[in-house]
Amino acid sequence: MDFDLTDVQQEYLKSLRQFLRVEIAPNVKAIEDSTEILRSNLEKLAHFGLSSLSFPEEYGGSSADAVTNILAWIELARVCPSTFLSMGASTGLCGYTILKTGNQAQKSKYLKQIGSCKLIGAMAMTEPAAGSDLASIKTRAVKREGGYLLNGSKLYCTNGSIADVVVVLALTGEKRGPHSMSLFILDKDCSGWSSGPALDKLGVRGSPTSALYFDDCFVPEENLLAQEGEGFYRTMECLTFFRIGMACFSLGIAKASLDEAFKYANEREAFGQKIYNFQDVSFKLAESKAEIDAAEMLILAAAAKFQSGADASTEASIAKLFSSEVGKRVADAALQIHGGAGYIKDYRIEQLYRDARLGEIGEGVSEVQRMLIARSLLK
Ligand SMILES: Cc1cc2nc3c(=O)[nH]c(=O)nc-3n(C[C@H](O)[C@H](O)[C@H](O)COP(=O)(O)OP(=O)(O)OC[C@H]3O[C@@H](n4cnc5c(N)ncnc54)[C@H](O)[C@@H]3O)c2cc1C
Numbered sequence: 001m002d003f004d005l006t007d008v009q010q011e012y013l014k015s016l017r018q019f020l021r022v023e024i025a026p027n028v029k030a031i032e033d034s035t036e037i038l039r040s041n042l043e044k045l046a047h048f049g050l051s052s053l054s055f056p057e058e059y060g061g062s063s064a065d066a067v068t069n070i071l072a073w074i075e076l077a078r079v080c081p082s083t084f085l086s087m088g089a090s091t092g093l094c095g096y097t098i099l100k101t102g103n104q105a106q107k108s109k110y111l112k113q114i115g116s117c118k119l120i121g122a123m124a125m126t127e128p129a130a131g132s133d134l135a136s137i138k139t140r141a142v143k144r145e146g147g148y149l150l151n152g153s154k155l156y157c158t159n160g161s162i163a164d165v166v167v168v169l170a171l172t173g174e175k176r177g178p179h180s181m182s183l184f185i186l187d188k189d190c191s192g193w194s195s196g197p198a199l200d201k202l203g204v205r206g207s208p209t210s211a212l213y214f215d216d217c218f219v220p221e222e223n224l225l226a227q228e229g230e231g232f233y234r235t236m237e238c239l240t241f242f243r244i245g246m247a248c249f250s251l252g253i254a255k256a257s258l259d260e261a262f263k264y265a266n267e268r269e270a271f272g273q274k275i276y277n278f279q280d281v282s283f284k285l286a287e288s289k290a291e292i293d294a295a296e297m298l299i300l301a302a303a304a305k306f307q308s309g310a311d312a313s314t315e316a317s318i319a320k321l322f323s324s325e326v327g328k329r330v331a332d333a334a335l336q337i338h339g340g341a342g343y344i345k346d347y348r349i350e351q352l353y354r355d356a357r358l359g360e361i362g363e364g365v366s367e368v369q370r371m372l373i374a375r376s377l378l379k
């Protein structure tokens with residue numbers, strides 16, 4: 001694997017860092033209390049071209065390779081995890097699923113709009129009684145003339161309360177289980193769906209998460225993605241990309257936590273010296289750096305394999321599992337280095353510590369990643 005960056009990639013990342021520092025970083029605390037800041041951030045990212053970076057040019061994107069895309073995502077997560085999560089749900093979950101499973105008409109109708117943030121996307125898989133065990137969903141779409149009637153509910157949908165377009169996984173067959181599932185695009189022209197209020201949560205509070213309700217919601221036939229009955233398997237294919245994305249989320253938080261801890265350790269004095277001089281503090285920083293570099297290598301390896309077209313699902317699970325735990329450990333070590341200050345909202349580490357926890361839950365809990373990796377060993 002050769003991860004030397006080209007001049008073009010380096011220039012892009014330099015300008016991206018500058019853009020994020022000026023446009024996104026100043027509001028990273030205030031975003032927890034304002035959806036308007038999130039909307040404005042998403043528009044800025046679209047204007048910069050980050051949201052549609054990996055989309056093909058014909059759909060308004062830049063056709064960027066997976067490695068460039070991944071490095072850019074890590075930079076965004078490092079600056080604002082909430083904005084990362086919402087952009088990821090809109091373009092990375094909803095947009096990517098339409099890109100991979102949609103027909104020409106569906107891609108033309110939605111992708112440019114999502115990439116330019118004229119439409120905000122979401123992806124609704126999880127239900128109150130089906131998260132890790134996605135094959136147990138109950139939301140059902142029943143065939144009617146010209147389309148389907150959708151009934152049921154979804155839970156923990158990122159962007160749910162602000163979404164214009166939602167990709168929904170639902171049962172279509174008589175039975176329950178993977179063979180009976182299909183994917184649908186819901187937009188504002190489909191009547192009968194609504195969102196609950198944004199849930200009050202521990203971290204990434206700037207990115208709204210909510211329930212979605214479908215009450216005799218009519219979805220026209222042309223909004224069926226792929227073939228009826230293929231939904232579960234096509235979703236599983238997309239999960240590789242989603243999981244690499246979630247690994248970037250955690251790595252970005254780990255990097256930001258190390259930045260904060262390094263800065264604080266060189267400012268704070270105790271016992272007549274900078275706390276950086278205490279071996280325990282500098283060793284925490286050294287271990288964090290080693291873990292961050294290891295996580296980055298795993299993510300890049302998964303991205304490179306994904307880019308080659310080979311099955312990268314196990315590499316994605318490994319990268320996500322490891323990076324999410326690194327994110328939590330590094331944020332924890334960084335908070336400890338801050339002492340009492342780390343527990344106070346004035347310091348950024350307090351927010352990063354809360355945000356980091358999602359890494360081990362979203363896009364499949366760590367236990368599920370371990371199960372998938374263990375299964376791959378048997379092959
Ligand atoms: C902020 C946030 C945003 C989210 N965004 C989205 C979104 O946009 N779209 C979407 O569809 N979903 C979303 N989710 C849902 C997320 O993907 C699920 O919460 C996650 O997959 C876990 O499902 P669950 O919550 O039902 O937990 P459960 O499946 O009930 O698991 C609970 C616990 O049981 C244990 N467990 C479960 N299965 C196993 C197993 N096989 N082996 C060992 N232990 C196991 C684990 O300890 C696990 O943590 C989001 C969640 C959050 C918190």
